[in-house]
Amino acid sequence: xxxxxxxxxxxxxxxxxxxxxxxxxxxxxxxxxxxxxxxxxxxxxxxxxxxxxxxxxxxxxxxxxxxxxxxxxxxxxxxxxxxxxxxxxxxxxxxxxxxxxxxxxxxxxxxxxxxxxxxxxxxxxxxxxxxxxxxxxxxxxxxxxxxxxxxxxxxxxxxxxxxxxxxxxxxxxxxxxxxxxxxxxxxxxxxxxxxxxxxxxxxxxxxxxxxxxxxxxxxxxxxxxxxxxxxxxxxxxxxxxxxxxxxxxxxxxxxxxxxxxxxxxxxxxxxxxxxxxxxxxxxxx
Numbered sequence: 001x002x003x004x005x006x007x008x009x010x011x012x013x014x015x016x017x018x019x020x021x022x023x024x025x026x027x028x029x030x031x032x033x034x035x036x037x038x039x040x041x042x043x044x045x046x047x048x049x050x051x052x053x054x055x056x057x058x059x060x061x062x063x064x065x066x067x068x069x070x071x072x073x074x075x076x077x078x079x080x081x082x083x084x085x086x087x088x089x090x091x092x093x094x095x096x097x098x099x100x101x102x103x104x105x106x107x108x109x110x111x112x113x114x115x116x117x118x119x120x121x122x123x124x125x126x127x128x129x130x131x132x133x134x135x136x137x138x139x140x141x142x143x144x145x146x147x148x149x150x151x152x153x154x155x156x157x158x159x160x161x162x163x164x165x166x167x168x169x170x171x172x173x174x175x176x177x178x179x180x181x182x183x184x185x186x187x188x189x190x191x192x193x194x195x196x197x198x199x200x201x202x203x204x205x206x207x208x209x210x211x212x213x214x215x216x217x218x219x220x221x222x223x224x225x226x227x228x229x230x231x232x233x234x235x236x237x238x239x240x241x242x243x244x245x246x247x248x249x250x251x252x253x254x255x256x257x258x259x260x261x262x263x264x265x266x267x268x269x270x271x272x273x274x275x276x277x278x279x280x281x282x283x284x285x
Contacts, residue, residue, distance in 0.1 A: 003255075006039035008039060009038040010036075011035060014033070015063065020057075037056060054156050055153070056156070057151070067143075068144070072209075075161055085140050086154055087155045087156070092150070093132060097130050100127045103188075109180050112165075112185050137205040197213070200216045200218075206276075208275045217284060219262040220283060225257030228273055229254065230253070230254045237262065238262075238265070239260065
């Protein structure tokens, strides 16, 4: 078993905030706002390939652009290793905070282009109120935008390919034709419904790109040695993976299986690539 604590990278964004989340230092009053904190493998320059998944925290003070990500096939045709499915777990939301998921009605490519050019695409999105605990799985091709006043964890395929369809007049590059080619311009239908696998172990989503679970309370588990890498994202409480102490605000990558112990106050996201749910005995203690 190898357990690696991932390092953090703070990413400035025009839509970000200076007040972040417990466990992360706020940005200075005169500094650029922070929109994202990425968790990266400190061994990256020694690894043969990039990890399949990327974990981020997002902090929004304004709406993100209306955007879309390509699927694996479209991404590879552009020389990228993978597309970008992503999942969001809402940690905090101001009153009236929303996330735009899919369109209110089906649109043709020509209608989508016209709506992006005149700005009406913002109002063609299906803006949904959000609250702490909400989970959204956004398959590649989904037109979406995260609204203001939201703090969330994002688990995604490890790709930074984003096509902006509309950006509220901000002076940033748009990718109109790429967005239209990548988009599935239809209403959003949630592809997954959360279900309990065993006591304290909830399956949030099991897409073709990755599986995301949420474990709460005390658990003792042997992760399978023959399985792939597992990302542990503690939201609260404490625990151990091998000799590593787990705590909120960090992310750990576990490779080669091994023993994990979570304490009674734990709340941990568990992510792994592929669409097959791990077979484990009831791990709640």
